[in-house]
Structure formats: C-alpha cells, structure tokens
Amino acid sequence: MRAMLLIAGKDLRLRVRDRSAFVVGLLVPFVLALVFSLILGGADEGPIDLVYGVVDGDGSDVSTAFIATLDSLVADGVIEVRPVSDEGAARALLEDGEIRAAFVIPAGFGSEIEAGGGATMGVVGAVDSPTSTVIAEAIAESFAAGIEGVRLAALTAASIGADVEATVAEVRSAPPVLSVETLAAADRQLDLTTFFVAGMAVFFLFFTVQFGVTSLLDERREGTMSRLVAAPIGSSSIVGAKALVSIVLGVVSMAVLVVASSLLLGADWGDPSGVAVLILSGVISAVGIMAVVAAFARTPEGAGNLQAVIAVGLGMLGGVFFPAPLGGGILANLSYATPHRWFMTGLGDLAGGGGVAVVLPSAAALLAFGLVTGGMAGLRLRRRVLA
Secondary structure, eight states: OHHHHHHHHHHHHHHHHHOHHHIIIIIHHHHHHHHHHHHHGGGGOOSOOOEEEEEESSOSHHHHHHHHHHHHHHHTTSOEEEEESSHHHHHHHHHHTSOSEEEEEOTTHHHHHHTTOOOOOEEEEOTTOHHHHHHHHHHHHHHHHHHHHHHHHHHHHHHTTOOHHHHHHHHHHSOOSOOOOOOOOOOOOOOHHHHHHHHHHHHHHHHHHHHHHTHHHHHHHHTHHHHHHHSSOOHHHHHHHHHHHHHHHHHHHHHHHHHHIIIIIOOOOOOHHHHHHHHHHHHHHHHHHHHHHHHHOSSHHHHHHHHHHHHHHHHHHHTSSSOOOOSOSHHHHHGGGSHHHHHHHHHHHHHTSOOHHHHHHHHHHHHHHHHHHHHHHHHHHHHHHHO
C-alpha cells in the first residue's frame, strides 16, 4: 500500500507541474459550458410574461363581463392586466414593451351584441411577442364563443316557446362542461446551464482520467518501468497506483467543476450526496474504460488517439452535447450503453427531487461499467508490467 501511494503521489506531482490535467479537466470544460450557456441559456427562461392592457370604450354589462373574465385569470396567476384609456395609449405601451398585447373594446360593443348584431373586439399585439398575442386572441375568442352559446340558447328557447330569460340565466350560471387543472409534477429535467456544465464535465472526464492509466505506457517507453519492477514492489501496486491517480484527477476535476459552476454560473446539480455518488461511480467507469484501451495499446500515442475516439463517440451517443433521444428507437436504446447517458440520467433524477436513493440505479450502472472494464484491464496491465 505504501509503495502504491508513493508512486501515485509522484505521478500526481508531475501532472500538477505540467498543468495538462488542469487544462483538460477544469479549464476547457468550464469555458465550453460557459459559452454554450451564454448562447443558448435564454431558451429555458421559464413562463411567458403575459401582461395585457384593456381599453374599455364601452362600459356595458358585456364589457364588464369580459373584464371579470380577465380578472379571474389574474386571480389564478395566469396573466396581468392594466387598464388603458384608449387605443393610442395602448399602442404606446406596446412600443415601450410595458404590455404584450391589448384588448380594445369599442363603444357600442355591448349594445351590438344585445341587438344580435356582429360586434367586434380588437386585439393589438406587439411584433416581438407573437406568442402572447396568440394567447390574447384565444382569450377573446373563448369569450366570444361563450356569448355565441348564450345567443344560441336564447334562439332555441324562443323557437320552442320556452322562457328566454330563464334559459339564458340558466346557461350563464351553468358550470363549465370541461375544467382544466394544473397538477404539480416533479421536473426531472436539467436546466440548460446545468445540462451543458454536466455534459462537458463528464465528456472531458474521460480525457482527464487517461493521464493516470496511460502513464504505464510512458513508463515502459522511458525505461522507468524496469526500475519499478526490479524494486520490491508488486505489479498490483504499480497498476493500482496508476488507477488511483486517474481516480483522484477525475474526482477533483468533477468536484471543482460542480462548485465553480454552482457559484459562477448558477448551475443546480441537486442533492450533494447524490451528486457525490454519481461523480465517484462515473469516475470509476471512466477509469475502467480508458484502462482497457491502455491495456491493449502499444504506444502512448496510440492509446491517446484511441481513447480520444472512444471518448468522443461515447459522449455523442450518450447525449452530452444534446439530449439523448427520449422517444425510443435505436439511438435511444444505444445511448444506455454509455456511462454518459447514465450519468446525465442520474442528474435528471436529482433534478426531480430526492437524494442518494434516486440515483442508485444510475450509479449501479456506472459501477458495472467500471468494474467489468477495470477487471479486464487490470489482468492485462499486470501481465504487461511484468513482461
């Protein structure tokens, strides 16, 4: 154990001096995540700002009923409403960006409806707020549909000789046929900033951990491996030291990225204990996969090239640059053959609430990757050390 720690300490000091692990494990993923979040970070800003103006140039019972409808939406927290004196003032507020659309109720609106004519309510929308305008139009059309329903009920009652006023009152007081309720549900989806930081972190994790396992090939080429073998040190200690270096580099880089992104970018990783379990299991999986490549490569350069290909391929398939397909299909199923997908899935589960328990399936899958590949690599590397 002491020999393994001494070798690992020596390798870690070398990595600190050449700063390569710092650049690959910390600087590059953080900068890329920052760039992605700045470019696309506005795509998930949350609910649309629905602030509407109302111009009531009529003052009839009908316009009062429409404003009452808007007030019910305000009470539910759906929209905000501002009374406006006239259409010109409403357009000025639209130009200033203080409202997103305006309802314009002209004079005589109520009397036209009561007389059975074709009254018109205007909806004026901002050019840069098409969605808010469409919602305002839908509100106005829904109110118009209600009026039309009352009118049809009155005509039907009149045609069959029923009491028209009683029929209209009954229609107005009847509860809606269909009501919609908003139910709270756990959001198991990372915000864009956290998604990009986590994606870049686990992507470059595979490049970071290779510094430890590929140093075995460097030792052989530089002739220092023969000195280690000649010393009273077991091959398991030598291989274990290299794996320990990779684990330390991976855990430190991931931990620093979690803290830095939380403080500087506002990333929300979820429960710290769950994140810690995911990081440790993710690092073990990365070390195991990169160790397999190092075990069968002939030169450090060859190992580095193949490790880069595998890291990029697994990262793209696992959905670190864009969400992995969720609707089934070949790619969605294949993505589960990558540690990246399980790591991102575990973070998504944390985003929905909970702690260590919710990430155990993902952590178990990550550990399976690491233990299987690490076991294969360990047997091969021990033989290569003694060869």
